[in-house]
Amino acid sequence: MKVTIRFFSSLREQLGISHQEHETVSLNVAQLRSELMLLQPVFAQALAPGKAIRVALNQEVCEDTALLSEGCEVAFFPPVTGG
């Protein structure tokens, strides 16, 4: 299925990309993260397990087990620091 991936803040800078359309075979957010790590070494480094990364599915913070759906938007970003 096709999904939109977004990256913000330090993750966006590290990967040199803010968003992209992605054809995925993953069923959930955790699988998608693993799948993206295979794209390029810089993705493997930035998204490695243990990195402080938060994920939002369709603009709501979600757990790793959240299920993907056709056309959904998945955003990866570091802890938030507004206010």
Add this chain to the structure above:
Amino acid sequence: MSFTVAIQTQDFDVSHEVQALRSGRADVGAVCVFVGTVRDRNDGDNVSTLELEHYPGMTEKSIQRMLNEAQQRFEMISAKVIHRVGILNPLDQIVLVAVTSAHRGQSFQACEFLMDYLKTQAPFWKKETGPNGSHWVDARISDDQALARWGIQTKNALPK
């Protein structure tokens, strides 16, 4: 009743915002306003500029959700949240939370709740620039703890 959010690059006028919240509402007996501003030092480093990035769409939704949550908890009459994004400098205003209620207690509490919520739940990221270059600001455990006082557990600042 008005509970609104604005994400903007331009500055805001506190007295104008308070006037708008109070306008025609003789049941308002208390207005509580919090304004966050840019410091010239953070964690011992000099700060010359502060850049604020956000997640358009999710930001507005998450703040609207927090206003809904605040309405469940406190007797608010109206509220306004403004958060600036883009490049800011020391002395600039960053964020406004303004709340009205009949009596002061509810406004004070709602205002603090909204700021505690915003710090760890709204998708903003700060990047500081100083004499030694730029870096992204780290999330603080103390902000997670501030929200926990309201019975909301968050793991925003956890290292993984």
